[in-house]
Amino acid sequence: MSTVRKQRVVIAGGGTAGWMAAAAIGKAVGKVSDITLVESDAIGTVGVGEATIPPLLNFNRLCGIEEPEFMKAVRGTFKLGIAFENWTDVGHRYIHSFGITGKDHWTAGFQHFWRRGKEMGIADEFGNYCLELVAAEEEKFAHLPDLGLNYAYHIDSSAYAALLRKHAESHGVVRKEGKIQSIERDGESGELRSITLEDGTVLEGDLFIDCTGFRALLIGGALGAGYHDWTHWLPCDRAIAVQTKSIREPLPYTRSIAHEAGWRWQIPLQHRTGNGTVFCSRFMSEDEARAKLLEDVEGETLTEPRVIHFRTGMRREHWKKNCVALGLASGFIEPLESTSIHLIQRSIIRLLQMWPHGRVSDEDIAEFNAQTDYEVEHIRDFIILHYNLTNRTDTEFWRHVRSMDIPENLKHRMDLFRETGRVFKANDQLFAENSWVQVMLGQGIMPETYHPTADVMDEQEITRFLDHVKTNVSRTVAGLPRHKAYIESYCPADV
DSSP states (O other): OOOOOOOOEEEEEEHHHHHHHHHHHHHHGGGEEEEEEEEETTTTOOOOOOOOTTHEEEEEHHHHHHHHHHHHHHHHEOEEEEEESSSSSSOOOOEEEOOOOOOOOOTBBBBHHHHHHHHHHHHOOGGGGGGHHHHHHHHHHHOEEEEEEEEEEOOOOOHHHHHHHHHHHHHTOEHHHHHHHEEETTTTTTOOEEEEEESSSSEEEEEEEOOOOOGOIIIIIITTTOEEOOTTTTTOOOEEEEEEEEOSOSSSSSEEEEEETTTEEEOOOOOEEEEEOOOEETTHHHHHHHHHHHOOOOBBBBBBEEEOOOOOOSOOOOTTEEEEEEEGGTTEOOGGGGGGHHHHHHHHHHHHHTTOSSSOOHHHHHHHHHHHHHHHHHHHHHHHHHHHHHOOOSHHHHHHHSSSOOOOOHHHOOOOOOOOHOOOOOOOOOSSSHHHHHHHHHOOOOOOOGGGGSSSHHHHHHHHHHHHHHHHHHHHHTTBBBBHHHHHHHHHOOO
């Protein structure tokens, strides 16, 4: 009886991307694969991405990670959305929350009924009809039946990688310490054959996963996959990160605070706060950005500010030959909407759905790349929206992004919403209608009209409808505990 040789999988690089891949691949196909992850303690990881979005809940379930274990390990807090401050105008603030606002009709979204209510003078602020947004504002949180409250996490990404490593190794993944010295390719097929470490160890593989960060040693260095540069749409090219002691109760949302040449983040964990600034070096120097960040942060600094250089864009091929790039090796979009870990997750799941049986299929490669391009471009457009749709003209940076040309698909979305209030989501796009509505309203677009369905209700009916939604939201939030109190009872970490 013949036996099939186990597939040899080599993951180059650790960090969040490498260990997410190792944990998921080990869980899914570890019994029929030999999986080796190579990383060097001497090489640091970027590791500043601490805010996530709701799909991470599903990824952890797929990996067999229970939430209380996860939250304690990563010293996490819960996240209901992102507060955007100074983006539309200096002093203006709105929240892009998870979940759904109001109640849609099959012909039209809730924003149409709300828009008619505004015209009649009876509608409250749009966000007051969203459970997650009101809970965020009141700093409350709890698990509700049937995922009645949509949420994500704020996490220590280094601790998450360590937790994932434990789960990966339980499924047979082997970690090899060392730096990559050279990469060998097959002379005939051009596929990767092996990597050689500085100590002389040779690791042969059938499938290679490139998690080497911005260096992209395999996909870029060895295979020469090109790069789509998007700095003409997203000109920020620097980040500086620093950690501080917590001085207040953790907010159940991320803060994104725009400044003269970019924005800064504030992410609360149980034991500390993650801070950082993203900026464009054409309009602000590193020294200026560092000084401004240290002036603005709250609490005693725990780390030295760390500068990160990046170039927004993505690989022209995310999967080339027998190599798949994940994380920063695949591309980078600034973490304005906390999508970095999500894109790693999506590529891992997509890869497992197209997992090769024997040789790598060219058709699988083409499909993987097409799906990834589509998904990343959608997220790119959503990020561009925040910059371009602004009233700010107070600095050269904001005048530049406000007047720049934008992708045609994004322009169509904005024009459609401005004229009709309509938003449409194509299949497999990350950001649903409610996300686009919240951000476009928050950034200053008020639809000129609404769907005729909203006129079917008379004044009393639409008043009752809006009041009913708002009352249900208020009643539910009133029954929730404080965010900090819930964490202390559900998942307190050793801090």
